[in-house]
Amino acid sequence: MPSSPRPPGRPRTGVTTEVFAATLRTVQEFGYARATVERIAARAGVAKTTVYRRWPSKGELIVDCLLDAFGPAPLEKDAGRAELMSTTIRWIAAKIGEPGVGDAFAGVFSDAVSDPALREVLAARLQEPYRLALLSALDEPSQRVLFFIDVVVGTLLHRMGMTGEPMVDADVDALVEMVLRYFAAEDQPADLPRKADPGAPLKSAPS
Amino acid sequence: MPSSPRPPGRPRTGVTTEVFAATLRTVQEFGYARATVERIAARAGVAKTTVYRRWPSKGELIVDCLLDAFGPAPLEKDAGRAELMSTTIRWIAAKIGEPGVGDAFAGVFSDAVSDPALREVLAARLQEPYRLALLSALDEPSQRVLFFIDVVVGTLLHRMGMTGEPMVDADVDALVEMVLRYFAAEDQPADLPRKADPGAPLKSAPS
DNA sequence: GAGGTTTCGATACCTAAGGTAGCGTAACGA
DNA sequence: TCGTTACGCTACCTTAGGTATCGAAACCTC
Missing domain, CATH: 1.10.10.60 (Homeodomain-like)
Known part of the structure; x- marks a missing residue:
């Protein structure tokens, strides 16, 4: 039209x-x-x-502003999964470090916690596009991509929200390392020591 | 006195x-x-x-309410690091699943993003005690414990804030798995395949 | 240039919510 | 009975998101 x-x-x-x-x-x-x-x-x-x-x-203004600030995801064709994940994590971390962007990002997600309408807007306009791009680039099942995003964005935003500053490089490195190891290991299961059974029922035993 | x-x-x-x-x-x-x-x-x-x-x-009311709801951390003496971490993650996830607790938790952290005074209260009254308890139980350097907490709490809260519901069991399992693998692997470094260099400089190349 | 249409800036206003002040009353100890 | 403090109640202040109204300005068509 x-x-x-x-x-x-x-x-x-x-x-x-x-x-x-x-x-x-x-x-x-x-x-x-x-x-x-x-x-x-x-x-x-x-x-x-x-x-x-x-x-x-205000929420929609911030969302549009963030879309403008982030721009397209740096998902290079012909890149392996590890490289894609690493690049994505560092891209988000770098953007969050730009003046105003991190605060706006954390702020709009914060508001969305108590505002279902904003949550929908956030999901549809900001999360969905990047999720779909990652989904097709990574060639992973949807649930794993969602988990990846929640871990990365959640960790970075939580640190941002609590300190007012983005994560230091060492922590971003650790995040990349952790995520990459996990997704790599999931292909060739169970070769690492497991002292505890992660599937055990949870019972709290206060100290 | x-x-x-x-x-x-x-x-x-x-x-x-x-x-x-x-x-x-x-x-x-x-x-x-x-x-x-x-x-x-x-x-x-x-x-x-x-x-x-x-x-x-209101923020301090919520903090006190959460302190009451969470109670002491289930840090069993004589438990290994993996078991401690696993138990802690599942404990937080379970608490977040209790009616009202998850929303209050996510809400007060959200408010703290824009309220430095509340952020201080949150840090001093809610985060610090559990951080110290974990620190002494885990026998890990402070930075690694902080990283652990940010990953776990950040991931769980982000999912909570975006969906209004706590993570499903499968995702909590994945989180436990990922964290445990990472911390276990850090002791015996570099035996997993690395397709990408996590230390590479970040350059965005929009698609 | 005149009329129609839409946007602009300005101002005033509404509402929700956090938080405070003042006041009369109730519950305690002395 | 008196002094002191907490209680409930009501009224109020402030901030911020968001709306309504209105005259002026910018554009198009005739």
Whole structure:
């Protein structure tokens, strides 16, 4: 469906770029919660109402801003699974380290915990595309890809949310190492020592 | 310092138990954000001001409630590292599965992302004690214990926050498996295939 | 250039929720 | 009975997301 025939009336001002930039800078300066739409709009040189004309909620603005900040996933064709996973982890970690991006990322996921509507938007617009890209690149069953994503994103976001800073390089290295070992080992099962039975029923025995 | 000599005036009503119960039930019913202090107080049969007389903020109320819900960590003496880790992971996963606990847990961590004061409280009252307990039980360097905690809690909370439900058993099994393999392998380094160099510099190459 | 249509900025406003203040009353000890 | 403190209640403040309204501006067509 062509979108060419310009609609009547005054055309919209092209402010998307400025708003995204203002969003990241405001989040960086004030933190996620205090980066209000009003502040973001002011910094972008735009009225608050104009922002709400383009994005129905703060959450959706952040999601679009993150989509813009992350860009396409660096999934090289002809790359092996280990390389794809390693590159993906380091890519996410690096993006989270960019000013404002980590806070915005952690913040919008935080809000989504208590906001089912935002959770849907987040899942559909931000998670699903990357999940599908990873799914086709990795050639792994869906459940394993989901597990991979939850481990990586969960770990990185948790550290970010608790310290305000992204993980240090050594921890990113450890994360890569751990994930790669696990997925490599799953192909050639059971050759490592197991002192405990992971399938044992859980019973709490307080100390 | 003895706390025996009763202070003058009307003694406080013992409502802690009721408030904690009301908190979990309200969170379960309304979700974290909509579980307002007013609703919690009402359900506990208590005035909102009474709650604020005991806990200085909603966040601290939740933290105390979680401390009560989790109880002491099940760190058995004479248990090996693998067993300790496995038990710990399954213990946290099980607690998160209890009604209200998972939502409260994810919710308070979410709020802490944008609230430095709450982050401090969370770190000092909830994370630190368990971290210290694990530290002495595991006999591992601090950084590795922190990494362990971030991976486990981060992964579980991320899944919880995104789906509203705790991880399924298969994923908890996978998490245990992954963590155990990693920490076991770190003792006897480099015997697994490595298709990619995890130490390679990261360069994004969008597809 | 006139009229129609839509966006813009500005302002005022609504609502939810965290949190506080003040007040009369109830429960304790002395 | 008095002093002290906690209680419930109500009213209130503040922040922030989000909406409504309105005059002015920018565009197209006639």
